[in-house]
Amino acid sequence: MRYSKLLLGLGLGLTLLLAACGAEPTPTSAPTRVVATPTATPAPSPTLRPTTAPATPTATATSAPPVATATRAPAPTATPAPVPGTGTVEVRVTDRPPEGVTKVLVTASKIEAQRSGADGEAGWTTLVESPPVFDLVAVTGLEGVLGSATLPEGSYQQVRLAVTKVVVTEAGQDKEAEVPSDKLQVVGTFQVAAGKTTVLTLDFDADKSVVLAGPRVQFKPVVKLGAAAPAEKAESPRKGTVVLLGELGKSGQTGVAVLKAVGDRTEVTIDIKAGASGVAQPAHIHDKDCTTAGAVKYPLTSVVDGKSTTVVSATLASLQGSQFAVRVHKSAQEAATYVACGEVPQKLTVAIKEVGGSGQSGEAELTSQGDKTEVTVSIKPGAAGVAQPAHIHDKDCTTAGAVKYPLTSVVDGKSRTVVSATLASLQGSQFAIRVHKSAQEVATYVACGEVPLVAAPTPTPTRAPAATATPVVAQVVIRTFSFPDVTIPVGGTVTWVNEHIEHTITSGASGRWDGRGFDSGRFLPGQTFSYIFTTVGTFPYTCKVHTNLTGTVTVTAAGNPSVGAAPSSTPGTGTSSGDYGY
Known part of the structure; x- marks a missing residue:
């Protein structure tokens, strides 16, 4: 049986991660098994209670491997007693949906422990407010961050996820699923140890969680809860910025x-359904x-059987600093048809400098979440x-303006908050992130960082929409040891198709890149x-492979594209295939 997994980890903060794994996690400690079913009588927050035999839906605690952490401060609690220590929680999710289901979008308002x-509503701590919408199909094989928070050390007995909406795509049609209860409550004991990380796993059995009944779709989550022993450091999840690629045109x-x-470059690895x-x-x-669909900014290696890897000449920060999308086409012959697309999450790093010789400095990451922004302070x-209040203020670090957006208090150097403001709006006015010494000494600032101000674009006069221009493309098919000359009007695209052996398409001469133009990297057949x-x-x-192969692209101010006759084919000379710096 295949399950979808949602992992939580507890240590110096709480990180919530989206993950997808093809198999059950390997236990790292003896599992504590707790089987649960819904209560027989409806309640405002239905819970899952222990029984001697599993029922549907079920929730079982098992052990899970540790994973990497990020942190967030706890929400205020009713008892202001000193916290002896804090720990980190991580959350991941994966899925294997029923046959015919290509998307399961889950929207939740919060995750709590x-x-x-x-008893009842007592003792609940909010782990993540407004986690991003996640697709249980798209996240198969990856781990993505949902959020982070900090928990006091001690014992916890259950986790609940407030589900507000589930949309299932089946046979190309989007259907909003019926959700019998808006709160998924999963029982299972886990420990939070000071300075360590505990990993929890919400392991969905998607085959049973998504019920197809004719035109109706029901989301009845069947879940197991796993808890690994607290560890000094969780094993790192898949590294890098994850871009979820959604289907286009019911592909x-x-x-x-x-x-x-x-x-100063970025490796882009694509892994989609073939x-x-x-x-x-x-x-x-x-x-x-x-x-x-804007202009092509960086060509990527073509996807073959669902896989592609390219190193592009751009820093990761630059890709996150502007609006970009990763697009996959149906084929070279149907290049105008897109089959998948994902938007690169925009992210901004703000340097946080110490104030008043406090010794507290670091950084804040601002990540776009559509009409909201995740603010992570480290x-x-x-x-x-000690909980240190933090806010986004008007003005700068010299002049403390009014509080614009309250942030979760910083505990042990960590905080995470989702604020109701776009990243663009935070860069459109003068704002500063300020951290206070404590709730008792709130007038004392210990750290501050100014959000870079980006001027709004100059408005352009409104004009009647022009007719959409047909993209100008010249296609070059390589079948022999020869590179033809190409003529293209400015703004046009040249597309090379490799029907020969391994080559590169590199700006320059005699097998050497001139450092200023294009470079395909390894250009394989197909x-x-x-x-x-x-x-x-x-x-x-x-x-770069066969250094005697040369051609010329002539770019004109206007005109039609043309591809010259390929010169006579001569055996390629140069380095051995693959031995040229990639």
Whole structure:
């Protein structure tokens, strides 16, 4: 049986991660098994209670491997007693849906945990407010961050997820599922130890959780809860920025792209459900978003059997600093048809500097979540266990303006909050993130960082919409040891299709990249490579594998594209295949 997993981890803060794994987690300690079923009588917050035999839906505590952490401060509690220590919680989710289901979008308003010994609504602590919507299909095979928070050390007895909406795509149609209860409450004891991380796993059996009944769809979650022993450091999840690739045009192709910094470049790895076997599907990073297809900014290696890896000449910060989307096409022949797209999450890092010789400095990460922004503060800790109020203020670090957006208090140097403001609006006015010494010494600031101000674009006069121009594309098919010359008007695209052996399409001559133009990287048989030419001029191109192969792209101010006759084919000379710096 395959399950979908939602993991929580407890230590110096609480991180909630989306994850997808193909198999059950390997226990790291002896499991504590708690089987649960819904109460027989309806209640405002129906709970899952222990029984001697499993029923549907079920929730079982088992052990799970530790994972990486991020942190967040706890929500205020009714008892202001000193906290002896705090720990971190992590959450992940994965899924294997029923046959025919291509998307399961789950929207939740919050995730909470309850202290042991508490009854009813007592003892609940909010872990994450407004976690991002997650697709149980798209996250298969990955781990993505849902949020973070800090919990006091001690014993906890259950977790609940407030589910507000579930949309299931079946046979190409979106259907809002019936959710019998808005609160998924899963019983199972777990421990939070000071300075350590505990990993919890909400393990969904999606085959039973999504019930298809004719035109109706029901979401009846069947879940197991697993708890690993607290550890000094959780095993790191998949590293990099995760971009969820949603299907377009009912293609059935969903998956992920992972962006990982490699020095001043970025590695882009695409992993989606495969299209037609062996068919190369062009892929690019475009300007704009998944609603509006902008120009190709960075060509990617074509996706073959659902896989592609490319290193692009751009820093990860630059890709997160503007609006970009990863798009996958149906094939080189149907390049105008997109089958999958995902928007690169916009992120901004703000340096937090110490104030008044406090010794507390660090950084804040602001990540766009549509009409909201996640603010994660990470600074050198102050007094252990002391909650330090934090806010986004008007003005700058020299002049303390009014509080604009309250943030979760910083505990042991960590805090996470989702504020009701777009990232663009936070950069459109003068704001500063300020951290106070404590609730008792709130007038004393210990750290501050100014959000970079980005001027709003100058409004342009409203004009009648122009007719949509047909993209100008020149296609070059490589079948022999020869590179033809190409002529293209400025703004046009040249697409090379490799029907030969391994080559590169590299700006320069004699097998050397000139450092200023395009470079395809490894260009394998069946792949395509595209480049948009935005400047009038002549651009020679070569192959790093077979250095005697050369061609020229001539970019004109206007006119029609043309591809010259390929020169006579001669055996390629140069380095051995694959031995040229990739």
